[in-house]
Amino acid sequence: MKSHLLPEFFVERIEDRCDRCGVCVKQCPWGVFSWNGTEIMIDYTKCVGCQRCVIYCPNKALIVKPYEGSYRPNAYWTKEIISDIKKQAEQGGVILTGTGSDKPYRIYFDHILLNASQVTNPSIDPLREPMELRTFIGRKPDRLEIEDLDIRTEISPNLVIETPIMFAGMSYGAISYNAFLSLAMAAKEFGTKFCTGEGGLPRDMREEYGEVAIVQCASGRFGVDPEYLNCACAIEIKIGQGAKPGIGGHLPGEKVSAKISETRMIPEGTDALSPAPHHDIYSIEDLAMLIYALKEATNYEKPVFVKIAAVHNVASIASGIVRAGADAIVIDGFRGGTGASPKVMRDHVGIPIEMAIAVVDQRLREEGIRQKCSIIASGGIRCSADVVKAIALGADAVYIGTAALIAMGCTMCQKCYTGKCAWGICTQDEKLAKRLNPKVASKRLVNLLRGWSLEIKDMLGGMGINAIESLRGNREHLRGVGLESWELEILGIKGVGEGF
Amino acid sequence: MLFDPHIDGVRKLEELFDRARFQGKRVEIDAKDLKHKELNDLMRECILRGAREIVLKNVCGQRYIASRLFFNKPVKVNISIYGTPGNDLGAFLSGHRIVVYGNAQDGVGNTMDDGEIVVHGRAGDVVAMCMRGGRIFVRDYVGYRCAIHMKGYVNKIPILVIGQTSQDFLCEYMAGGKVIVLGIGVERHRCNYVGTGMHGGEIYIGGKIESHQFGREVGIVEIEEDDWKFLEGIVREYCFYFGMEGKEDDILGKNFVKLIPVTKRPYGKVYAY
Numbered sequence: 065m066k067s068h069l070l071p072e073f074f075v076e077r078i079e080d081r082c083d084r085c086g087v088c089v090k091q092c093p094w095g096v097f098s099w100n101g102t103e104i105m106i107d108y109t110k111c112v113g114c115q116r117c118v119i120y121c122p123n124k125a126l127i128v129k130p131y132e133g134s135y136r137p138n139a140y141w142t143k144e145i146i147s148d149i150k151k152q153a154e155q156g157g158v159i160l161t162g163t164g165s166d167k168p169y170r171i172y173f174d175h176i177l178l179n180a181s182q183v184t185n186p187s188i189d190p191l192r193e194p195m196e197l198r199t200f201i202g203r204k205p206d207r208l209e210i211e212d213l214d215i216r217t218e219i220s221p222n223l224v225i226e227t228p229i230m231f232a233g234m235s236y237g238a239i240s241y242n243a244f245l246s247l248a249m250a251a252k253e254f255g256t257k258f259c260t261g262e263g264g265l266p267r268d269m270r271e272e273y274g275e276v277a278i279v280q281c282a283s284g285r286f287g288v289d290p291e292y293l294n295c296a297c298a299i300e301i302k303i304g305q306g307a308k309p310g311i312g313g314h315l316p317g318e319k320v321s322a323k324i325s326e327t328r329m330i331p332e333g334t335d336a337l338s339p340a341p342h343h344d345i346y347s348i349e350d351l352a353m354l355i356y357a358l359k360e361a362t363n364y365e366k367p368v369f370v371k372i373a374a375v376h377n378v379a380s381i382a383s384g385i386v387r388a389g390a391d392a393i394v395i396d397g398f399r400g401g402t403g404a405s406p407k408v409m410r411d412h413v414g415i416p417i418e419m420a421i422a423v424v425d426q427r428l429r430e431e432g433i434r435q436k437c438s439i440i441a442s443g444g445i446r447c448s449a450d451v452v453k454a455i456a457l458g459a460d461a462v463y464i465g466t467a468a469l470i471a472m473g474c475t476m477c478q479k480c481y482t483g484k485c486a487w488g489i490c491t492q493d494e495k496l497a498k499r500l501n502p503k504v505a506s507k508r509l510v511n512l513l514r515g516w517s518l519e520i521k522d523m524l525g526g527m528g529i530n531a532i533e534s535l536r537g538n539r540e541h542l543r544g545v546g547l548e549s550w551e552l553e554i555l556g557i558k559g560v561g562e563g564f
Numbered sequence: 565m566l567f568d569p570h571i572d573g574v575r576k577l578e579e580l581f582d583r584a585r586f587q588g589k590r591v592e593i594d595a596k597d598l599k600h601k602e603l604n605d606l607m608r609e610c611i612l613r614g615a616r617e618i619v620l621k622n623v624c625g626q627r628y629i630a631s632r633l634f635f636n637k638p639v640k641v642n643i644s645i646y647g648t649p650g651n652d653l654g655a656f657l658s659g660h661r662i663v664v665y666g667n668a669q670d671g672v673g674n675t676m677d678d679g680e681i682v683v684h685g686r687a688g689d690v691v692a693m694c695m696r697g698g699r700i701f702v703r704d705y706v707g708y709r710c711a712i713h714m715k716g717y718v719n720k721i722p723i724l725v726i727g728q729t730s731q732d733f734l735c736e737y738m739a740g741g742k743v744i745v746l747g748i749g750v751e752r753h754r755c756n757y758v759g760t761g762m763h764g765g766e767i768y769i770g771g772k773i774e775s776h777q778f779g780r781e782v783g784i785v786e787i788e789e790d791d792w793k794f795l796e797g798i799v800r801e802y803c804f805y806f807g808m809e810g811k812e813d814d815i816l817g818k819n820f821v822k823l824i825p826v827t828k829r830p831y832g833k834v835y836a837y
Binding site: 151152154155156157158159160281283284285286288289290291293294314316317325326328329330331333334335336337339343344352353356357359360361363364387389433436481482 | 566568570571600601604608627628631632634651652655656658670671674675677690693694696709712713715716717720736737739740761763764828829830831832833834835836837
């Protein structure tokens with residue numbers, strides 16, 4: 065069938081800069097560039113806009129930009145809508161995509177402003193004075209019994225992280241071994257943790273990186289063995305994910321290589337299917353059963369997290385999760401990324417993370433059980449200001465996924481599901497995966513964490529706060545701008561201009 | 565204050581240790597009125613003190629029995645259970661052998677890694693869920709959603725043997741391993757949706773079952789010489805475990821079907837790129 069799709073990108077070559085070196089031919093996995101013997105041909109219809117050729121062209125002779133040709137402009141039947149219809153008319157089936165939703169829903173983070181101290185309450189200079197970002201993730205006791213200056217209360221296991229930022233679950237399988245290893249190396253170097261996602265933890269990484277790995281137990285139970293659970297610092301039960309709430313995942317058979325097959329314990333080349341529900345969890349009581357099964361399997365030594373997508377009834381669900389015995393609850397907003405999701409789920413299901421944290425924190429406080437569980441905000445945290453706002457709304461810490469991938473090289477081309485990532489991140493092709501050097505990539509990640517942590521200290525100091533724990537749920541430091549009263553009410557914040 | 569039935573009110577090990585009676589490497593534990601954590605605390609401590617054979621008496625609904633017996637060095641323990649163990653018996657089991665003299669409840673061998681579980685009776689729902697290795701023998705029947713997403717990798721092939729029959733959704737999403745339903749004393753199997761979403765592994769079913777009871781992703785193939793040899797071995801063990809020696813030919817005499825996945829990629833065609 066002849067394709068009626070318009071090209072997405074246009075590749076322009078500055079002819080007098082190009083010396084026909086052929087780097088672009090080697091770098092592009094999409095087949096845009098080819099030698100015809102004497103000349104490099106450009107088929108821009110295949111371009112996805114990943115910018116790999118632009119960065120690696122030694123002569124800076126290439127420009128990749130959105131294709132300018134257009135249908136008759138229409139605010140309702142946009143180019144994207146028309147293209148999707150044509151694609152489905154040609155192929156049938158569910159349209160796949162990668163990363164988080166790119167749709168222009170309201171970004172509440174950008175409608176919230178932070179406070180700063182002036183005159184009456186001095187600000188703190190983090191360069192001169194101590195500023196604590198250390199965060200404890202896990203269940204806190206209802207009260208402390210103290211005898212002869214010793215704490216008598218038995219304290220539940222808690223994770224200690226040096227900055228309130230961890231790396232979100234991205235599985236080995238969805239991302240390459242090198243990308244996975246880079247996250248582990250960076251987490252270890254910076255004193256934080258990374259989540260393995262549901263693809264298991266390769267045996268050769270367990271001894272060195274187990275202590276910084278939050279291992280996931282998802283509906284497919286891939287790679288879940290007693291050693292996997294016991295080598296980790298925490299366990300995360302994945303119920304749902306912000307990019308595709310309510311559905312499972314399919315890692316396509318062509319990505320299930322020998323090593324992935326070994327880590328996941330499924331035959332090579334088969335689809336790795338994660339069912340939509342856990343088939344042993346149909347209720348909060350069943351969830352409690354799995355939480356305690358995991359605590360049993362790890363001798364009650366590790367905190368157990370439960371990760372859910374932010375959905376309409378998130379506050380009640382979170383309350384149930386705390387009552388089921390979870391030590392931390394991870395809430396993944398609808399901007400959360402993915403290696404592959406049906407586009408319709410990514411773009412139309414779930415709620416913003418800002419709202420979800422606010423209502424969950426509020427609900428748990430009202431019920432008097434907030435201390436029993438840490439809240440980890442995930443899904444679309446883009447910068448240190450988002451981290452600070454999320455914590456002030458009620459989170460204990462955040463997970464970053466997309467931001468970490470961007471730090472390693474990702475350019476958000478949204479083609480993760482094809483397995484052809486030109487940057488060596490979201491691929492199992494050995495040649496492509498080699499492009500990512502774990503030493504360099506982990507350095508980039510550590511730099512990012514360092515930069516954000518310094519900025520968080522600046523913001524805290526400005527507010528006159530010297531410990532991140534004092535910011536948690538401290539909504540007096542937030543003011544909404546351009547929001548309606550119902551939105552302010554749900555966020556639990558005042559509008560700009562209102563004093564204390 | 566929130567009461568957590570799993571951990572609140574759990575007694576300390578010292579208060580409970582007199583329930584364990586050692587005879588060399590054998591220990592007998594009276595599980596009467598013990599909470600699941602207390603029982604598992606005791607079992608773990610007994611093994612650390614050298615026990616290699618554990619007999620549990622008066623078991624009544626305690627969950628997760630033997631789930632916490634993963635040690636840094638390989639230790640194999642024989643566990644006999646008298647009574648009715650609760651849900652998630654042998655979940656994440658790491659190589660031990662469990663024999664239940666009685667019925668078992670839901671989640672037997674949930675995500676079990678290695679070892680053997682033998683149930684002298686029936687078992688409930690979600691038996692062998694996501695099982696990765698080892699073997700489970702259930703003398704009678706099992707409930708719904710058993711052997712869902714069973715795994716298998718090279719030589720590590722989990723096996724579930726069911727003496728009589730199963731309820732619906734047996735082997736849904738199966739990715740590997742072998743499930744054998746012997747159909748002893750069963751006129752006709754009533755389970756539907758067997759093998760829905762199956763993309764690996766093998767299922768053998770003895771007795772009457774119609775093709776409409778299978779999921780769409782299942783293919784029916786002829787039983788060959790190697791399959792018969794495998795089935796003979798399994799049936800011999802089944803009869804040995806459950807004191808039914810001499811009944812092997814009767815059990816194997818009925819009609820058997822073998823089910824395998826039609827494709828390793830059942831959902832490869834539902835997407836547009």
